[in-house]
Amino acid sequence: MFESAELGHKICKETWKKEVPTLREALLDAQLDLFQSKKFPVIILIAGVDCAGKGETVSLLNEWLDPRHVETHAVRDLTEEELERPEMWRYWRVLPPKGKIGVFIGTWYSNPLIENVYGTIKNAELDQRLERILHFEKMLCDEGALVLKFWLHLSQDQQKKRLKLLESDEKTRWRVTARDWEHYKLYDKFRKVSERMLRTTSTAEAPWTIVEGSDPRYRYMTIGKAIASSIRLRLDASEAQSHEVAVPPILAAIDNLLILQTLDMSKSLKKDVYKSELEKFQGKLNLLTRNPEFKKISVVVAFEGNDAAGKGGSIRRIIQALDARQYRVIPVASPTEEERAQPYMWRFWRNIPRRSRFAIFDRTWYGRVLVERVEGCCEQNDWMRAYGEINDFEEQMVRNRTVVVKFWLSITKDEQLRRFKEREKIGFKRYKITDEDWRNRDKWDKYEGAVCDMIDRTSTEIAPWTLVEANDKYYARIKVLKTVCEQIEKALKK
Amino acid sequence: MFESAELGHKICKETWKKEVPTLREALLDAQLDLFQSKKFPVIILIAGVDCAGKGETVSLLNEWLDPRHVETHAVRDLTEEELERPEMWRYWRVLPPKGKIGVFIGTWYSNPLIENVYGTIKNAELDQRLERILHFEKMLCDEGALVLKFWLHLSQDQQKKRLKLLESDEKTRWRVTARDWEHYKLYDKFRKVSERMLRTTSTAEAPWTIVEGSDPRYRYMTIGKAIASSIRLRLDASEAQSHEVAVPPILAAIDNLLILQTLDMSKSLKKDVYKSELEKFQGKLNLLTRNPEFKKISVVVAFEGNDAAGKGGSIRRIIQALDARQYRVIPVASPTEEERAQPYMWRFWRNIPRRSRFAIFDRTWYGRVLVERVEGCCEQNDWMRAYGEINDFEEQMVRNRTVVVKFWLSITKDEQLRRFKEREKIGFKRYKITDEDWRNRDKWDKYEGAVCDMIDRTSTEIAPWTLVEANDKYYARIKVLKTVCEQIEKALKK
Numbered sequence: 001m002f003e004s005a006e007l008g009h010k011i012c013k014e015t016w017k018k019e020v021p022t023l024r025e026a027l028l029d030a031q032l033d034l035f036q037s038k039k040f041p042v043i044i045l046i047a048g049v050d051c052a053g054k055g056e057t058v059s060l061l062n063e064w065l066d067p068r069h070v071e072t073h074a075v076r077d078l079t080e081e082e083l084e085r086p087e088m089w090r091y092w093r094v095l096p097p098k099g100k101i102g103v104f105i106g107t108w109y110s111n112p113l114i115e116n117v118y119g120t121i122k123n124a125e126l127d128q129r130l131e132r133i134l135h136f137e138k139m140l141c142d143e144g145a146l147v148l149k150f151w152l153h154l155s156q157d158q159q160k161k162r163l164k165l166l167e168s169d170e171k172t173r174w175r176v177t178a179r180d181w182e183h184y185k186l187y188d189k190f191r192k193v194s195e196r197m198l199r200t201t202s203t204a205e206a207p208w209t210i211v212e213g214s215d216p217r218y219r220y221m222t223i224g225k226a227i228a229s230s231i232r233l234r235l236d237a238s239e240a241q242s243h244e245v246a247v248p249p250i251l252a253a254i255d256n257l258l259i260l261q262t263l264d265m266s267k268s269l270k271k272d273v274y275k276s277e278l279e280k281f282q283g284k285l286n287l288l289t290r291n292p293e294f295k296k297i298s299v300v301v302a303f304e305g306n307d308a309a310g311k312g313g314s315i316r317r318i319i320q321a322l323d324a325r326q327y328r329v330i331p332v333a334s335p336t337e338e339e340r341a342q343p344y345m346w347r348f349w350r351n352i353p354r355r356s357r358f359a360i361f362d363r364t365w366y367g368r369v370l371v372e373r374v375e376g377c378c379e380q381n382d383w384m385r386a387y388g389e390i391n392d393f394e395e396q397m398v399r400n401r402t403v404v405v406k407f408w409l410s411i412t413k414d415e416q417l418r419r420f421k422e423r424e425k426i427g428f429k430r431y432k433i434t435d436e437d438w439r440n441r442d443k444w445d446k447y448e449g450a451v452c453d454m455i456d457r458t459s460t461e462i463a464p465w466t467l468v469e470a471n472d473k474y475y476a477r478i479k480v481l482k483t484v485c486e487q488i489e490k491a492l493k494k
Numbered sequence: 495m496f497e498s499a500e501l502g503h504k505i506c507k508e509t510w511k512k513e514v515p516t517l518r519e520a521l522l523d524a525q526l527d528l529f530q531s532k533k534f535p536v537i538i539l540i541a542g543v544d545c546a547g548k549g550e551t552v553s554l555l556n557e558w559l560d561p562r563h564v565e566t567h568a569v570r571d572l573t574e575e576e577l578e579r580p581e582m583w584r585y586w587r588v589l590p591p592k593g594k595i596g597v598f599i600g601t602w603y604s605n606p607l608i609e610n611v612y613g614t615i616k617n618a619e620l621d622q623r624l625e626r627i628l629h630f631e632k633m634l635c636d637e638g639a640l641v642l643k644f645w646l647h648l649s650q651d652q653q654k655k656r657l658k659l660l661e662s663d664e665k666t667r668w669r670v671t672a673r674d675w676e677h678y679k680l681y682d683k684f685r686k687v688s689e690r691m692l693r694t695t696s697t698a699e700a701p702w703t704i705v706e707g708s709d710p711r712y713r714y715m716t717i718g719k720a721i722a723s724s725i726r727l728r729l730d731a732s733e734a735q736s737h738e739v740a741v742p743p744i745l746a747a748i749d750n751l752l753i754l755q756t757l758d759m760s761k762s763l764k765k766d767v768y769k770s771e772l773e774k775f776q777g778k779l780n781l782l783t784r785n786p787e788f789k790k791i792s793v794v795v796a797f798e799g800n801d802a803a804g805k806g807g808s809i810r811r812i813i814q815a816l817d818a819r820q821y822r823v824i825p826v827a828s829p830t831e832e833e834r835a836q837p838y839m840w841r842f843w844r845n846i847p848r849r850s851r852f853a854i855f856d857r858t859w860y861g862r863v864l865v866e867r868v869e870g871c872c873e874q875n876d877w878m879r880a881y882g883e884i885n886d887f888e889e890q891m892v893r894n895r896t897v898v899v900k901f902w903l904s905i906t907k908d909e910q911l912r913r914f915k916e917r918e919k920i921g922f923k924r925y926k927i928t929d930e931d932w933r934n935r936d937k938w939d940k941y942e943g944a945v946c947d948m949i950d951r952t953s954t955e956i957a958p959w960t961l962v963e964a965n966d967k968y969y970a971r972i973k974v975l976k977t978v979c980e981q982i983e984k985a986l987k988k
Contacts, residue, residue, distance in 0.1 A: 055817065055818070058818045058819075059814075059817070059818050061818075062813060062818045063810065063813070063814060066806075067809060067810065067813055067823040067854075068806075068823045068824075068825035068856055069825070070823075071822055072818035072819050073819065074819045076819075079573065079574050079575045080573050080574045080575070081573045081574070081575050103818070105818075105819065171777075174784065283665075290668065312560075312562075315561060316557065316561065319556060319557070319561055320553070320557060323549065323553070324549070324552045324553050324555075324556045324566035324597070324599075325552075325566050325567065325568040325570075325599065328565055329561040329562050329564075330562075331562035331563070336830075336831045336832050337830045337831040337832070338830050338831070338832050360561075362562055
């Protein structure tokens, strides 16, 4: 894999002088068009062997590009706020919006590589982590990002030469650390693991480009040209080309038996039972949040359900048991301008809670496979891949000790009609029924189908859906509270 | 001051039962109108004596209000990211946008109070900190926020009773800490300092409401009613009313001598001198950033100047000396939707760098007193108060060990014409001159006046303006680099 990058590639001074001005113009030109069109974000990854010139390359890129629309990131100096969230949160929070360029040095590839070389993680775990990276990069590409990955390579001899050269000049001596020499001694191991890593993560949408690192001019020019031409190519591509993948349709069960239809909608609770259960489970929930172990976890509660199914009421019963400082209720409405310039999941990532906090979502990331699917607000491709991205998102939270509790509040069509009419009678406008509510109701069957597909595809062992029979509000609220308590209890025991 | 809050105010159960439903409806109604109109943000501060029921009041408010549009914050668990920024950054980052409600428990009043009672800070410093709070709240009010401040009061006897009561019940025992008893012993001291604090910070726009805390029903209903009626009142107020303050005009010096006219625009550097100076100061800057002390400071560089004065070129010369991971260049363009829902300074606060990082602004928070003033994009009131808010902002950064370096790059009208024409000749579109550039040029004199006012009002000892004679690019770039070095050096010595 590295053979071609050990041939001693070089660019002579004359060629450099002749070609650089054109290259810079092409880069700036592409960058300006990108910025003005705001068509897509560009994510440039510069990784590779130690001292192969990653930092210098990035510095030069920053010089060649318009610095106002590029931002550079590296994995280091992780803050507490980052350490409390899933591993990928730190990247999500700095993803470039459409029209901008983000340069990442090493980043998501650094840790898995180093940890495997040093034996901290076995190959099996390395593979798992690479798998997650693949998912992440696939999501970026699916969302339209241009992902360019460069690996700077040096042969062992070249690396040694380079280290010695840096050490011999007092201006650059500080760059060579004891760790660099240590890595040098592990060269073979690094080479082997890197090869495995590059092989696994070189995909059609986001392939690696291996660049020989020994000659700076060759390195800079190769990367510069690749960036300029890739951006230009993508800018010139028609919209159509990017959405070519044909997705097979989801087939309904041939007997038309849907999971929602198996719910016993007559379940109910008497008022006095409700009152005592409410006190019991709210007390329990409050106690759980004061358990010392609670400081190590966080909780995400996701509410979906039919219109008028009582999401708001259930949320109220949860927060009554909590300290107001430890939760946020997040109503999911149409995305803001900043959110629209980012991948679909970005606005949920930005709301992942810190340790010992709750984030309660009133409507959620499932909007894409529910309302957006039914109303045709997004392509089939988009909502089909959303299932995978959602599972990914939840899995990462759970791995980071976030308890993910998901509720579908289900009412029958008749009960909904009754509640709509009741609300229309009440003068108080908070409960006014909008035309949209009536329109959604017309599409009841389509929504039901989408809900069942959603449950089939996203009710996982780590983040199962709890279906709540909500025709009776008392029954529903207690089921919600009880489930939240149970899932937190389970997490505290881990 | 506290006399009226020791009268033993009470609300009986019957009144409570009768009035609460109306109150809740009024609250929800006001909140919904607020959310839909997105007219202004509401900031509710709940402060007061220990165990006077701050937490319970906030919990009830959260129950009464629609929890999707309220968020509660407290000062505690400060993160590293917060500790690295000026003290008020933690509040700026969680300010509610227009249409939402933010509830703050204690927050900006807690620390000054406690520190003064415990003798950590003297009265003089207390006054300084209260002065800053006044500025902050004034800014919020000027930006249209509704700021409601409630102080829950208990007499010493009541406080003792309350502590004993809480301790006697095993469900509430955990709420009473050793610290609470310690504060109880310091009751008189607390009372004295609180009084001073309330007196100083009760302003016409954001007055304190002192509420007797011993009877929960009285406490809840007083605060609930005050919130509902204040929001309603403001919603119903006409736009005109809020902008009534008449601002006296800024007078130009009667001899028309402006500071910009005193610059010697013939200053220049020969190319060879430039080259050696460039190397010298870039080397110096790089060394400074590797000084161990640099980890304790951060740097904000602000660029303003005539169009085509060479801001971009100067920024490039700075970043060439830096590690790409340690700076961000922030181009100031029109605010995003999220930024428009916040006070004017919010988008600059959100970009304050962490320790050992640079934030380089290409155009800045001075936009309000330059382009917005000249083009009439904001009221005179708004840009007039901006001077104070800007000085405040910079002062807070400097106090937090952020080096603030501000440049005005000045070119003559003739030189600008020459550069515009030159740029028009170059085919490469990056340098295309827009119609707006020509339009701005027509208002040259107005801009010049605004610049001089800006310098007069915001060139402070802690964050002085550096006026750069930029007709000669070489001279300008070196002056910029040299100034940045000098100011960092000065800060490192502190």
